[in-house]
Amino acid sequence: MSALLEVDKVEAGYGAVQVLWGCDMVVNKGETVLLLGVNGAGKTTLLRTLVGLQPCRGGAIRLAGEDVTGLGPDARIRRGMAYMSELGVFPTLSIAENLRLGAYGASNAEARRRAEAMYQMFPALAQKRRSAAGSLSGGQRKMLGLAKALMSGAEMIFMDEPSSGLAPVFVTQVIETLKGVIGGGTSLLIAEQNIAFLELADRGYLMDHGKMAVSGTRAELESSDAVRRAYFGVGAEG
Amino acid sequence: MSSEPILALTNVAKSFGGFQVLTDVNFELKPGEILGLVGPNGSGKTSVINLISGVHQPEAGTIRFDGAEIQRLTPHARVKLGINRSFQVPKCFISMSVRENIEVAAHFSGHDADIPAILEDIGLSGMEAAPAASLTANQQKMLDLGRALATGPKLLLVDEIGAGLNPAELTGIADLLKRIAARGISMIVVEHLMEFLNKLTSRVIVLSAGKIIFEGSLGDASHDPEVVTAFFGGAA
Amino acid sequence: MQALLEYAIVGGVLYGIFFGLVAVGLNLIFGVMRIINLAHGEFVILGGFGAYWLSTSLGLNPLWGLPLAALGAVVIGFPLYYAVVPGLQRSRDPEMLSFILFFGLAQIIDAIISLGFGPDQRSLPDEALGGGTISVLGQAFPDSWWVAAGVAILAIMGLWLYLTRTRLGFATRAIMANRDEAFATGIAVDRVSAIAFVIGLALAGAAGVFVPYLQGSVAPGIGNNLTTTSFAILIIGSLGNPVGTLFGGLVFGVGSMLMQTFYASWSDLVPYVLLVVIVLLRPQGLFGKAVRNA
C-alpha cells in the first residue's frame, strides 16, 4: 500500500498560541483513518492545516509524494483533497448551488449526476434544493456539508465530525454511504466522536494536546488504554 | 403532587415563508422535569426552542410559563421570568473573554450568579481570561450553557449540547445536566444521542415534520413503528 | 398629461438602466470583498475623462472609452487589489477599514484628475453617438441615451451571465456568501476576488464614458454624488445581485423622472425615500434572501 498523505512533524497555531506540536501521520491510498481526541485536542486545527486553511509553521505535508506544504488551499484541493468543515455552508446560496460548489472542479454533467446521488441519500436536501442554505436546520446543514465534500470526488477527503448533530437514522445512512465511498478507493481522514464510525476505520490516531499520542489499527485502538480513557472515560482506574 | 405545569404549549404553529415548520404542537412540562425532545433533522426541534425562548413568535397557539401567557413577550423578558437556552450553533460574544460572557448575563438578569462555580461546571475554569473566539466549537457551546446558567433559569432549553462529544465527555455533560436539574431547574433537552438522553430522562416527545408523533417513555419510543422509521431508521 | 407621463417613464427607464450600470460595479466589489469603495464615483469619472481624452486628444470615438476602461481597470485594478485588499482582509474589521482607505484613494484620484484636467466641466460631442433621437411610444430620446442604456443592459446581463453561468462567477458568488467556506471549498479566493475587483472598476469606468451624455458633463468632484446614489441603488436592489441593481436603477430612474415631472424641486428625494421605504419593508433589499439567525 502506498502512502497518499504524509504528515511530517507539522506545527501550527493561532497567533501566539501553538496548537499542533510535531504531528506525524500517514494515510494510505483507499484507507480510512479515524482521528480521535478530546475536546480541544487539536483535531480541527490539524485538518485545517492539512488542507491549507491554517498556515503550517513547521514540518511538511506531502500528497502522493509531492510536497504541498507551501500551497494554498485552492491548489491543494485541485490536487485531490477535499474538506468538510465543522459548520460551514454558503448561507445565501441555494442548496443546489452549494452542492455544485462542492464539485467545483467537475463538469456540469458530472456534478449533476453526483448531486442526484446526494439527493437520494438526503431527501431533506432534495426537498429544499432551491432554498437558501442559511434556512436549514443544524442537522440539515451537516448533511449539506457532507454531501458537498462527497461531491468533490477527491481522493483524499478530510471530514470534521460528519455525524455530529445527525439523527440516528442519518448516522446509519452516512456510514453506509461512506462504506460505498471507501469501496471506490477514496482515502478518508475523519475526526469523529461517534463510536459507530470505528467500524469504518482501518486505522486511527489519538490526539492529545496537539500531539499524536497513540496510533494503530482499529483493533489496537480498541484495546488501547489511552484511547479508552480519552474516549470512553473508562479504564482510568483499571 | 398534582403541581401546575411550569410550561404548556397549546396548538402552537409556525411557518417560514409558506413552509410549515410546526403544526399543532401541544405539550406540558412539570416543574423539575426533564423532557427529551427528539426527531429527525429538520423536524422542528430547534424551532420549538426558538418559540419558547422568544427568538421567534408563534403564528398560532399559546405558550404558558408559570401560568402566564408569554408568547408575546420579548426574549429578554422571558429570560427575566426564568427561561433560558443554549444554541445548537454556538453564539457566544466572541469579542469578549470567557468570564465577560458570563458576567454580562449575570448582570443584566440581575441574578447573583456564582461565576467561578459556573466556570467549573462548564469546564472552562482556568480559561476565564481567554477570548471566546479562541474556544473550540464545543467549548463555545459550553460557554453558551454557562451564559444561560448565569441568568438563574427555572426552565433550561438545551439544544444538542452533546453533538460532537465523545462518550466520556457525554457522561460528564449528562452528570452536569442532572446536577442542574437537581437544583429544581426544569429542562427540555434536544438530542439525537439516545444513550445520552437515557441517562437524563425517560419522558420524550418525538417530532416529525413539525408534528408530535409520539409522547411517552424513551423505551416505548424505540418500539413505536412510526418513530423507528422517522428517527431511528431500520437499524434501531 | 399622458404624453408627459409616458415621456417620464420611458426617460426614467433609460436613465435608470444607465444608473444600474453606474452602481453595478460597486455592488460587485462590495458584495465580494466587503469593501466600501468610497472611490467608486471617482472611478466612474476617470472613465469619463478617459473618453474625453480619447476624443479630444486622439480624435477617437468616445465609445473607445469602453475598451480603455477595461484596460485601465486591469492596469489599475490588479496592482491596487494586491497592494491593499489582502492586507485589509487580514485586519480585524476590513469593512470599516476599507472606508478610510478608499476615502483616501478618492482624494488621490480627485486630485490627480484636477491636476491633469483642471477643474472645468468637460463634455463630449453628441454626434459621436449618433446625434439624433429615437422614439418609443412617440417619445423621442437622444441616441446617446439609447446607446448608454444598451451598453448598460449588455454589461449587466454579461455580469449576470458571468456570475451565474461561469465557474469563476460562481466562485465569486460563493465568496460573497461565505469567504471562509470558499477557501475550504478550494476556490482561489484572492484571484477570483481580484478579477471581481477589476470587473467592478471596469464597469465603473464604462459607466463613466456615458456620464458626459446623461449628465451634460464630467468634472472632478462629482464623484461623491455618484457614489452616494450608487449605494442607494444597490441597496434597493440588494447586495450581490446585478439584476437587482438593474432593478434598483430602474426604480430610481423612473421615480426620479416622475417626480421631476410633477414636483421637480423634490426630485432629489427620490432615491433616498425609495431606499428607506424599501429597506424598511424588506430589510434584505428587493432581491435578497433572508437567512435564519438561531
Next chain:
Amino acid sequence: MRETWFKRARAGVITAAVLALVFGFAPTLYNNSSLLFMMMTYIVLAQGLNLLYGFTGYLPFGYVGFFGTGAYATALLVMKLHLPIALAIAAGPVASMVVAVVLGPLLRLSGAYFSIANLAASQILFIVIGNPNMQDITGGPYGVKIDQVYNPTASYAAMVMLVVGVTLIATFFRRSRFGQGLKAMADDPVSAEMSAIPVVRMRLLAWLTSAAVAGLAGALYAWNLSVFYPDAVFTLEISVFAIVFALFGGVGTVLGPIIGAGLLYALYNAIGISEPQYFQLIYGVLIVGLVMFLPEGILSLLTRRGINVF
C-alpha cells in the same frame, strides 16, 4: 470586589481634564480659534459616532443629519422665536433626538443596509430643509443668519465643555456594564437577548445619546458660525470625516476618536496651510499610507504590544 465608581471613571476624568486644559489654553498660544473650534467639533462628532458604532456596531453614514438638525433647530429658534441662545442651544439635541426617534425603525436593519439607509435619511433632511418650498420655515436654500447672537468666545467655551462631556459619556460606555451590554449586542443580538439584555431599548438609548451629542455639536457650531447655508451643516463630508477620524484612532475606545480626530484634522490643516496646491493629493496619500501601515488604527501601536487602551 467591585471597583469603585471613581476608580473606573478615573482614566476618563483625567482625559477630560487634559482636554479641557489643552483646549482652554490653546487659544493663548495659537489664536486661530476657528481651527481649534473645528478640531473640537470633530473630536465631539468622532466620539459621538464612536458611541454608536464603537459599541453597537451600527455605522451611521448619515450622522451629519443629527448635526445639521441641531444646527438648524438652534438657528431657527433664535431667528423665528428670538429665544435666548442658551435655550435655543438646548433645543438642538432635543431636535436631533426627535429625529432619532423617528428614524428608530432603521435600527432593525444591520450592516451596510443600516449605514446607507441612515445616509439616505440625512440626505432627506438636507433636501427638505434646503428646499425652496421651505423658505418661509427654514430659510430654504437661502440659509440662516443669527449674527446678533454671534459670540466666538462663549461658543468656544461651550464647545470645550461639550468635549469634556462627551469624553465622560464615552468613559461611561467604555467602563460600565451598560457599555459591555452594548458590545454583547453587537457580537450577537440573539444571545444578548438571552442574557436578559433589552436589546431594542439599549440600542435606541445609544442611538439617542449619539444623536444628542451630534445635535449639541451642531447647535454650538451654528452659534459659532452664525451665518450658514444648509450644505454647511448637512454636507456628507462631515459624516465621512467623523467616521474616518474615529476609525483611524480606533473605535470602541475613549482615546481613539480623540486622537484620530485631533491628529488627522491637524494634519489636514497643516497640509492645507503649508501645501495648498497639493492639499488633496498629499492628504489622500497620507491616509492611504497610514491605513496600509497601521491597518488597525493608531491605537493598534499600543494594543499590538498587549497594552490595553482606554
Next chain:
Amino acid sequence: ANAPSVIKIGTLYAGSGNFAVASQAQYKGLEFWAKRVNAEGGVYVKAYGKKIPVKIVAYDDQSSTSTATTLYNQLITQDKVDLVVADFGSVLTSVAIPLAKEHKMLLIDPTGSSAGFFKEKTDYLADVSIPSSAVWPMPLAKFLEQEHIKKIGIIYGSNDFDGSQADTLKAEFKKVGITPVFDHAVPTGERNYTVLLHSAAAARPQALIELGYLPNDVAFLKSLKSSGLHFPFVFTIFPGQFKQLMEKNVGKDALKYTYSYPAPPMIKYEKVNLGMNTDQFLKAWGKTHDGAEANFVNAGGYNAGILMAKAMGTAPQFTQTDLHKALLGMSGKITTVLGAYKLSPTGAQLGQRLPVAQFQPQKDGSLKTVVVYPASHKTGDAIYPAPQG
C-alpha cells in the same frame, strides 16, 4: 506708523469641489492684478506715502465651508494679513462675514452677492465686483416686458444664487400681471433636464428661462439640443460669462439664438477711469495666459484688486475702517472693466448691471454676442422667435 515691506492680501480658493472652476478663475484674476502692480513696484499706499509691493497669501478650502472658516481665521490671526479677499460665491463668503466682524477686518467680497449679507449696516464688508444676484434679472424682466412676452417658463436651481434671481423675476412679472406658465425649482445637483424640458414644452411658453450654475446650464443646453425640442426664446446664465467654455461643452449649435447676461469682458467698457478698459484687459490677459480669453470671473478678481489699490491710495490711514470708508467714498465715481461701481451704504454692489444679449450665428459659423437690452448698450436687434432648425 512704519510702512510695512509688503502688503499682505489673504484669500482662499477652491482647489476642488463645487466651486472650483469659478473660484480658481477669480483667484487667477486677483493674481493677475498682483503681478501687474508688483511689476510697477507695488501699490501706492497713501498712509505711508509710497509704493509697497503686495503679496498674496492663499489657501485651498476645497469648496468646504468648515475648512474655509478655519482658513479665513488662519489668514487673520496667524498670517496677520492686511486685507482679506473672500473666496468665490456667497456660500464660501458667508462664513467669513462674522469672522471679519469679530476681528474688525474689512472683507473684500468680489462675488458673494447674497442679499442677506447686506441687510444691516456694517463696517467690514464691501461687495466690490458683482451686483447682488437679486438684481441681475431686472434687465431681463424689462426686456421680456418690452417684447410683450407673456407666457414664460422658469426652471431654477434650489440655491441662493439662482433662487434669488427667480424670486426677482417672478416679482417683476407679478407687477405686470404675469404668472409663469411653468415654474419649477430643481435640485442644485440636477443634471438631467430631459423630462423637465418636455414638461416645459407642454406648457408652450414663449420664453424659457433656466437659472442654474454652470454644470446645470451645460446639462440643460445639451439636453435641449438633443431633445429636438424648440422654444422661441431660451435664456441661461453662464454662456454670458463663460462663452468659450460653453461653446466647447455644448457646441455652438446648441447656443445659437439663446440669450444670456453678457458679462464683461463680453460687453465692453471703453471709457473707464480706473484700471484697464475691456480691450486692454483682454489683451494683457491673453499675453500672460498663453492667449487664453479672460472671462467674467477673471475680470472680477482683477477688479477687486484695482479697487483695493484705489482704496489704499485714498485712505488717509492704513486702517480697516479707513479703507472701508475709502471704498464707500469711491462709490458712483468710478467705472472699471466691469462698468460702473456703486455701493449701497451696507456695502452691496448696485452698479454693473448686466444687460441681455443674444448669441446670433454668423455666416462664418461663429456666434456673435448681440446686446439687445438695454437701449444704452444695444448693439443689435433680437431675433425673436428663434428660427427652428
